[in-house]
Amino acid sequence: MKKLASNNIEQFREDLVNWFIEEQRELPWRLNKDPYRVWVSEIMLQQTRVDTVIPYYERFMEWFPTIEDFAEADEERILKAWEGLGYYSRVRNLHSAVKEVKESYGGVVPNTPEEISRLKGVGPYTAGAILSIAYGLPEPAVDGNVMRVLSRILEIYDDIAKPATRKIFEQAVRELIDHDHTSEFNQALMELGALICTPTKPSCLLCPVREHCQAFEKGLQQELPVKTKAKKVKTVHLSAVVIVDPSGRMVIQKRPSSGLLAGLWEFPNYEVDSLEKLKQVMARDNHIVLEDLRPIGKISHVFSHLIWEITAYEAKVENVEQFTETNRKIAFVRDEDFQHYALPVSHQKIYEAHVINGKQ
DNA sequence: CATTCGTGGTA
DNA sequence: TTACCAAGAAT
Incomplete structure (x- = not known):
């Protein structure tokens, strides 16, 4: 120096x-x-x-x-x-x-x-x-x-x-x-x-x-500063679902208070790679049977150190209150309530996919 | 010290 | 498309 x-x-x-x-x-x-x-x-x-x-x-x-x-x-x-x-x-x-x-x-x-x-x-x-x-x-x-x-x-x-x-x-x-x-x-x-x-x-x-x-x-402007390269990130495949009932209520859940996207709200999601496995896991963990379940879009969420590849589904049920979750706070919200909850960008996109899907 | 923590813009 | 980047801090 x-x-x-x-x-x-x-x-x-x-x-x-x-x-x-x-x-x-x-x-x-x-x-x-x-x-x-x-x-x-x-x-x-x-x-x-x-x-x-x-x-x-x-x-x-x-x-x-x-x-x-x-x-x-x-x-x-x-x-x-x-x-x-x-x-x-x-x-x-x-x-x-x-x-x-x-x-x-x-x-x-x-x-x-x-x-x-x-x-x-x-x-x-x-x-x-x-x-x-x-x-x-x-x-x-x-x-x-x-x-x-x-x-x-x-x-x-x-x-x-x-x-x-x-x-x-x-x-x-x-x-x-x-x-x-x-x-x-x-x-x-x-x-x-x-x-x-x-x-x-x-x-x-x-x-x-x-x-x-x-x-x-x-003439060293391009040589400085010296900065080593970052390593590349890993990819996680998720399946997320917008569960909605005839009154228009959707299920969202609050993420843990520490770690990735701490405290934000999201649609229920699991690290599974098929519609059938999503049904199985949610029947077991959330005591809800999703019969009318179909894909509405694919969303990629790039973080600094991680990539989520999300397959988004929509599930129509009789009553969203069938959904239970022991570890997290949950909420049943209509479109007009939705704006009061903070969500990560990927789950905002899932919501958009749900809205677009409903208009067709 | 290395890794975890978001998102959108740009070459 | 990929990689890097942008007024860092907590663990």
Whole structure:
């Protein structure tokens, strides 16, 4: 790793911060520096694109304008606020942490690294982001953008896929950060990564700090950062069924409170590969006989580490209340109730297939 | 440290 | 179509 010459650090800070002040995007979480608003934005932005987050963030702030509003919300409401964003443990952890701030910190987001890092869902990046953006403290906020940008500027070859590498970049930021403009400096590194110093084909000729960049000087932009490849994911075949009765009620069940898609609702489903096996399993486990059962579609759900290949069925029964399930909460809902439950995208597609099927 | 945790966009 | 990616944290 090369270091910037000490007499150039000051110029680097000035070039970077001035560029950010001039060129930053207008984003809803930049309206003010309310620590709660900054906090929510940082949680939503974890592994999630800015364009995706914007509408979720604006609705979230309408539903829960203050820490008190969110602390008082119930689980179904917070999951509904997050429906479609992914990584649902984020909103459960945020809810737990916000309640903790209300009860233990008088509703004021703590402003020390030790205290803020104790909050659920607040890791090294988010702690640094809130402390530097909302409170002006000179703490590093190292995300994927920052590692990419600084790997190029400082010619750092450490593998950014390795957890230990983050510490290298945190130390670099501690040496570089502008103590008088911590918010702008940290956001500028990320904004530069998003707008100029992109993963492929960076716009170096538009870069405000290319004079300070080792990779630009040596033509190494495409070689950095170093990042090892991820392994490919496995596939699981599922059969899911929309059980509906003459009154229009459907059966949904709540997923466990931890693990994949925790706490979301879904149509009953099993890891079986045929209509007959689905009937057998549901007769055994749910004490319901599905006689009028037919396929309505195939849905693929791609996760980070897993793929579901779902065969969707519709089953017409006399009374959905025949369905029992010992391990999970269940609900019998009509179309007008359906919107109050948060479902994963694949099960929303199953519902769409059911609706389309009914119109034919 | 490696794996688990979503979703939609893009080359 | 495949692979990678996008303001990471918990386990």
